Amino acid sequence: MIAVISQFFNTPSETFIRDHVRYLAPGKTVLICQDPNGADQFGYPVLSGIPRPSRLSRLPSRIAIPARQCWLAFVREGICKSDEDKVVEFLKAHKVDAVLVEYLTMGALFAPACRRAGVRLYAHAHGADSTVMPRKQTWRRRYRRLFASADGIITPSRFIADRLIQIGCPNEKLHVSPCGILPEQFTPSKRESGRLLVVGRFVEKKSPHLTIEAFARIASRFPEARLDLVGDGPLMARSKALVEQENLSDRVIFHGYRSTEFVQGMMQNAAIFVQHSVTARNGDMEGLPVSILEAMASALPVVATRHSGIPEAVVDGETGVLVEEHDIKSTAEALASLLADTRRAARMGDAGRRRVLDHFTQRHTRDRLRRAMALPAIAEPLDIEERQVQ
Numbered sequence: 001m002i003a004v005i006s007q008f009f010n011t012p013s014e015t016f017i018r019d020h021v022r023y024l025a026p027g028k029t030v031l032i033c034q035d036p037n038g039a040d041q042f043g044y045p046v047l048s049g050i051p052r053p054s055r056l057s058r059l060p061s062r063i064a065i066p067a068r069q070c071w072l073a074f075v076r077e078g079i080c081k082s083d084e085d086k087v088v089e090f091l092k093a094h095k096v097d098a099v100l101v102e103y104l105t106m107g108a109l110f111a112p113a114c115r116r117a118g119v120r121l122y123a124h125a126h127g128a129d130s131t132v133m134p135r136k137q138t139w140r141r142r143y144r145r146l147f148a149s150a151d152g153i154i155t156p157s158r159f160i161a162d163r164l165i166q167i168g169c170p171n172e173k174l175h176v177s178p179c180g181i182l183p184e185q186f187t188p189s190k191r192e193s194g195r196l197l198v199v200g201r202f203v204e205k206k207s208p209h210l211t212i213e214a215f216a217r218i219a220s221r222f223p224e225a226r227l228d229l230v231g232d233g234p235l236m237a238r239s240k241a242l243v244e245q246e247n248l249s250d251r252v253i254f255h256g257y258r259s260t261e262f263v264q265g266m267m268q269n270a271a272i273f274v275q276h277s278v279t280a281r282n283g284d285m286e287g288l289p290v291s292i293l294e295a296m297a298s299a300l301p302v303v304a305t306r307h308s309g310i311p312e313a314v315v316d317g318e319t320g321v322l323v324e325e326h327d328i329k330s331t332a333e334a335l336a337s338l339l340a341d342t343r344r345a346a347r348m349g350d351a352g353r354r355r356v357l358d359h360f361t362q363r364h365t366r367d368r369l370r371r372a373m374a375l376p377a378i379a380e381p382l383d384i385e386e387r388q389v390q
Helices: 015-023 061-075 081-093 104-117 137-149 158-166 208-221 236-245 260-267 290-297 328-340 342-359 362-372 384-388
Strands: 002-005 029-032 098-102 120-124 152-155 174-176 195-199 226-230 252-256 272-275 302-305 320-323
Touching: 002 015, 015 098, 015 362, 029 081, 081 104, 098 104, 104 120, 104 137, 152 158, 152 362, 158 174, 174 362, 195 208, 195 260, 195 290, 208 226, 208 236, 208 328, 226 260, 236 252, 260 290, 272 290, 272 328, 290 302, 290 342, 302 328, 320 328, 328 342
Parallel strands: 002 029, 002 098, 098 120, 120 152, 152 174, 195 226, 195 272, 226 252, 272 302, 302 320
Antiparallel strands: none
16 A cells, blocks of 8 residues: 655646556555645545644745745754644554655655654655755755655656755665656647647746747748647746737637646647746756657657756657757757658657657556555556557
8 A cells, every 4th residue: 555645636737646646556545635625536545634734824925935944944854743643643544555755845744754654755856846945955954854764766857866866865765757648648640730839837947938939930931830838827928928029929829728638639730849948047947847748649749958857758859859948049940940841750750659658658657666666566557548559
């Protein structure tokens, strides 16, 4: 029996957490979370409201956040005593052997409770928790305690693993396991001529406005081309203003937050997938964007940046084109080259699909995680459809 611990189970962008719950140990999983919304979709026992909101949360954020960090770093190592007792009792009652905690910050909070319960602890790093938080001495101190007590630290890319080694994580405790996709949900695209697709939050590290700038540079050369953007966030207003400025309102379509099924449908019609990820000013970086793997599974060539774990999935010149961060000119040239040479684009897309099927399916992720967590291997595919996908 395993437990998956996450603050939320219903965040739209965190499909990978829900996938861990569904596929890692079917029928042998319990859940612990702060917000119970969405936790009941899996049909597993749930302990919610952990950790309970702090009294500090009533204060203005400029005061509450530094105060809470100081409390966690210097006064209280984990969650409060009453919450810890509930967690220990829950883990023991369900005979949990191993715990997977989503994000290093949550791992640091729950490590004392896991030690008391006598269960193996594995913390799964992702993006900001590995790149932003370590810039603060407070969290470096907490992470080093986590590294010492955890049985394993899981990262989505070798790049993130190397960043954690730099702040004191022992290499022997690190396990690289990219998130995977269900291949039966992504069939090869019809590749409608000139359709470019972006999927992701409108935040600084995903820089949708830079993709729009690159598209603006080549739009006049490819009058049939259009750019679809799926997602929302703080940079939406800036992105829309840029489209108006470039007179591209009839060529750039903002779809907002949409369902997984909608994204799958968009990928079935797109010709090229674009992901101009950059390092945000606060240090925030990607792990390995799942949307890139979904695009590759849909046989789309990918134009992306040499950022974090992206080069570990996208092979430059083989499954797509990689450029440097903030290099709008090279991004535009890459898009133009693939729009002009559809046969080359198709070859890259087909190579990308083969790469995903060979390395980045949910079955690969499940098997890697189970090995990292010292769980017995499962020989069967995830479901009957997976046997039919080749």
